[in-house]
Amino acid sequence: MKKVIIFGASGSVGRSAIELAKANPAQFKIVGASAGSRFKGLKKTAAELNIKHVLDTRGEMTTEVITSFIAQCEPDIVLNAVSGFAGLRFTLATLESNLPLALANKESLVAAGDFVMALSQERRAPIIPVDSEHSAIWQCLINDRTEIKPFHKIYLTCSGGPFFGQTDLSTVTPHQALEHPNWDMGAGITIDSATLANKCLEFFEAMHLFEATKDQVEIVIHPQSVVHSMVQFADSSIIAQLSPPSMQLPIAYALNYPERSECGLPSPDFSALDLNFRTPDKSTFRTLQVLEHCAAHMQNLPTVFNAVNEEARNAFIRGEISFLRIFEILEAVTSQTRVKPLESLEHIYEVDQSARAMAKSLIHKP
Numbered sequence: 139m140k141k142v143i144i145f146g147a148s149g150s151v152g153r154s155a156i157e158l159a160k161a162n163p164a165q166f167k168i169v170g171a172s173a174g175s176r177f178k179g180l181k182k183t184a185a186e187l188n189i190k191h192v193l194d195t196r197g198e199m200t201t202e203v204i205t206s207f208i209a210q211c212e213p214d215i216v217l218n219a220v221s222g223f224a225g226l227r228f229t230l231a232t233l234e235s236n237l238p239l240a241l242a243n244k245e246s247l248v249a250a251g252d253f254v255m256a257l258s259q260e261r262r263a264p265i266i267p268v269d270s271e272h273s274a275i276w277q278c279l280i281n282d283r284t285e286i287k288p289f290h291k292i293y294l295t296c297s298g299g300p301f302f303g304q305t306d307l308s309t310v311t312p313h314q315a316l317e318h319p320n321w322d323m324g325a326g327i328t329i330d331s332a333t334l335a336n337k338c339l340e341f342f343e344a345m346h347l348f349e350a351t352k353d354q355v356e357i358v359i360h361p362q363s364v365v366h367s368m369v370q371f372a373d374s375s376i377i378a379q380l381s382p383p384s385m386q387l388p389i390a391y392a393l394n395y396p397e398r399s400e401c402g403l404p405s406p407d408f409s410a411l412d413l414n415f416r417t418p419d420k421s422t423f424r425t426l427q428v429l430e431h432c433a434a435h436m437q438n439l440p441t442v443f444n445a446v447n448e449e450a451r452n453a454f455i456r457g458e459i460s461f462l463r464i465f466e467i468l469e470a471v472t473s474q475t476r477v478k479p480l481e482s483l484e485h486i487y488e489v490d491q492s493a494r495a496m497a498k499s500l501i502h503k504p
């Protein structure tokens with residue numbers, strides 16, 4: 139039985155993890171959980187499932203507050219399913235507590251990848267990816283359960299989002315962008331999937347998690363979301379991970395690693411399976427051009443990319459800017475940012491704040 143904390147328990151990933159624990163009471167016991175605006179709902183769930191410790195994240199969330207909450211819960215593993223840059227403190231607090239981290243919050247790695255990976259090594263606290271693509275890559279790379287194997291290339295698959303195949307995105311509304319064809323997710327990541335910013339974040343995430351260079355990661359459009367990513371080895375052999383598009387599997391895999399558990403997912407009918415792969419359209423989905431610039435320089439640029447994207451996409455959700463303006467704001471801020479190394483965690487918070495300020499000034503520009 140694994141004792142689990144779920145940070146971000148009221149969100150899409152958090153609720154999937156709760157369902158998983160409910161369905162497998164002999165495998166998982168939730169010993170702590172957090173929520174913010176939906177804290178009331180979490181309290182109800184906590185009473186139902188006998189979750190002893192709950193954290194209301196609307197208060198000030200310093201790393202110390204989170205660390206002491208973790209200590210009270212005495213977990214075996216922590217799932218970080220908080221959305222956005224705010225998840226970074228939960229990642230740091232978990233690793234500082236020397237605990238394994240099942241990481242859905244990709245923004246931690248995008249904004250502070252070098253620091254997070256170094257802390258994970260220093261504390262011998264492994265990071266097991268929950269993002270379905272990175273879970274797939276992990277499963278391809280570590281299938282003998284010993285160590286990550288040397289690889290030649292990662293093929294990061296991407297559904298293409300709801301606007302795959304379209305070239306004019308000038309009239310896209312928040313309502314249209316919130317309809318993902320294959321996945322049911324929180325609003326932020328759903329819009330990021332429509333702009334392909336999510337794939338850019340995942341690209342940086344893969345570079346950090348698997349120590350890959352930018353040339354070792356290639357984005358491949360795969361509209362069916364059945365192949366969750368692939369890895370090519372020195373002899374040209376490619377290993378892929380396939381499963382129906384459901385977060386249950388990567389969550390269960392991360393929480394139960396290195397064991398595998400029942401997820402209740404159907405087996406594929408191969409005779410009805412039609413799998414396609416395409417090259418991404420960089421001229422329509424201009425986030426991919428911004429990605430090229432940021433990945434070529436790295437340092438502070440992924441932190442800036444993440445901060446600007448969060449601000450611009452939230453403004454789009456609120457109806458303040460158009461869909462295409464998200465691309466323009468990302469292009470403007472990242473191209474105007476001087477490339478500089480990230481010197482400390484405090485510096486990362488400063489870079490995040492100043493990128494947000496630049497993005498906000500462009501959002502509010504008439």
Ligand SMILES: NC(=O)c1ccc[n+]([C@@H]2O[C@H](COP(=O)([O-])OP(=O)(O)OC[C@H]3O[C@@H](n4cnc5c(N)ncnc54)[C@H](OP(=O)(O)O)[C@@H]3O)[C@@H](O)[C@H]2O)c1
Binds near residue numbers: 244245322
């Ligand atoms: N959804 C998916 O299928 C999926 C797949 C792969 C990776 N991910 C990643 O997993 C993370 C969560 O995604 P999601 O779709 O589950 O998001 P979501 O549905 O929007 O849920 C976000 C969770 O984070 C909490 N939260 C938000 N801001 C917070 C803050 N400032 N401090 C503490 N907690 C905060 C929310 O609490 P309240 O709502 O109660 O305020 C909620 O519990 C993201 O990093 C996303 O990229 C998601």
